[in-house]
Amino acid sequence: MPQRANQTVLDVVTWIQRHAEPALAYRFACRVGVCGSCAMTVNGRPRWTCRTHVSRVARERRLRIEPLRNLPRLKDLAVDMTPFFEKWQRAQGRFTPTRTRAEPMAAVRPDSAPRRAADAGIECINCGVCHAACDVVGWDPDYLGPAALNRAWTLVNDVRDGDRHGVLKAASAGGGCHSCHTHGSCVEHCPVGINPTAGIAGLKRQSLLDLVGGGLP
Amino acid sequence: MTPVWLFLAQRLTALILAPLVIAHLAMILIVADGGLTAAEILARTRGSVGWGLFYGTFVLAAAIHGPIGLRNVIQEHTPWRGRSLDAAMLLLGGLLATLGGRAVVAVVGEP
Ligand code: SF4
Ligand code: SF4
Ligand code: FES
Numbered sequence: 001m002p003q004r005a006n007q008t009v010l011d012v013v014t015w016i017q018r019h020a021e022p023a024l025a026y027r028f029a030c031r032v033g034v035c036g037s038c039a040m041t042v043n044g045r046p047r048w049t050c051r052t053h054v055s056r057v058a059r060e061r062r063l064r065i066e067p068l069r070n071l072p073r074l075k076d077l078a079v080d081m082t083p084f085f086e087k088w089q090r091a092q093g094r095f096t097p098t099r100t101r102a103e104p105m106a107a108v109r110p111d112s113a114p115r116r117a118a119d120a121g122i123e124c125i126n127c128g129v130c131h132a133a134c135d136v137v138g139w140d141p142d143y144l145g146p147a148a149l150n151r152a153w154t155l156v157n158d159v160r161d162g163d164r165h166g167v168l169k170a171a172s173a174g175g176g177c178h179s180c181h182t183h184g185s186c187v188e189h190c191p192v193g194i195n196p197t198a199g200i201a202g203l204k205r206q207s208l209l210d211l212v213g214g215g216l217p
Numbered sequence: 218m219t220p221v222w223l224f225l226a227q228r229l230t231a232l233i234l235a236p237l238v239i240a241h242l243a244m245i246l247i248v249a250d251g252g253l254t255a256a257e258i259l260a261r262t263r264g265s266v267g268w269g270l271f272y273g274t275f276v277l278a279a280a281i282h283g284p285i286g287l288r289n290v291i292q293e294h295t296p297w298r299g300r301s302l303d304a305a306m307l308l309l310g311g312l313l314a315t316l317g318g319r320a321v322v323a324v325v326g327e328p
Contacts, residue, residue, distance in 0.1 A: 136293065139293040140292055140293045142292070142298075172219075172220060173219070174220055176220060178220045178224040179289070204224065207221045207224075208221065208224070211221055211225065
């Protein structure tokens with residue numbers, strides 16, 4: 001296939017589908033690193049393919065492109081993300097509102113400690129790269145995984161959330177934050193620079209504090 | 218037992234075990250080096266409250282720490298889960314405590 005300057009792995013996959021294998025199944029949407037739908041395994045590592053330049057990852061002009069690990073394959077390069085988002089729900093990774101739209105917006109100080117902790121994890125694009133990079137996810141089907149737990153940590157720190165205790169409980173139940181080995185593979189691979197390991201450590205700490213009565217307000 | 222309790226118990230027993238293991242190993246080296254006989258060792262340990270506490274704590278901490286860790290490993294690498302696993306681990310903890318307790322009594326108890 002033709003080699004171009006600044007060619008991305010997603011460009012390669014698209015070229016293959018358009019010119020060589022029209023039935024090739026893969027997923028993408030934004031092509032600019034926002035939607036999180038294009039993750040695949042590239043030369044053995046999970047990556048967002050739309051922002052991964054071929055020149056950076058090709059080894060001796062070779063690329064091996066596979067579907068994401070730790071999720072069931074649907075066809076070719078497309079995996080079923082259902083278990084990923086089910087775990088997201090099991091960790092109660094959803095906002096519980098306390099106000100209606102008729103009420104004024106909550107005032108949250110951007111420099112408060114909880115808000116800063118939440119901000120650190122809020123830019124997750126749900127790409128599943130960390131989920132694929134985590135060995136514990138691969139071993140233990142019950143493990144919620146870095147993305148869901150990172151989301152839970154942002155909610156535990158969101159003072160506007162109406163059920164932060166519920167989130168903490170869900171995230172520290174069996175298969176939750178205490179199953180993490182803290183080896184940081186998720187941090188290493190997250191394309192947007194999130195540190196799920198730190199969030200999970202925060203969940204562990206917070207769940208222990210809760211146990212001894214120094215927990216969430 | 219919630220995962221949080223198990224996590225806490227495992228970290229706390231790890232904290233207790235770390236210095237005890239080091240002291241235990243250091244003692245073995247010193248004793249072996251000093252060429253003490255079994256009788257000489259027993260003469261020092263029998264009836265000693267200090268040694269009883271040292272090894273009693275050691276056995277208890279190990280009996281708690283080991284099964285929790287093993288349970289994690291089993292859950293990660295096999296499909297075994299739930300009550301039967303918990304029961305097996307409780308049994309293992311009891312076994313470790315019993316066997317260890319017997320050893321402590323043998324070393325510290327008066328004949
Ligand atoms: S630090 Fe925890 S969540 Fe991240 S890859 Fe390791 S086990 Fe998985
Ligand atoms: S934490 Fe990072 S790697 Fe994991 S899903 Fe979110 S953006 Fe992707
Ligand atoms: S296509 Fe949207 S992040 Fe890659």
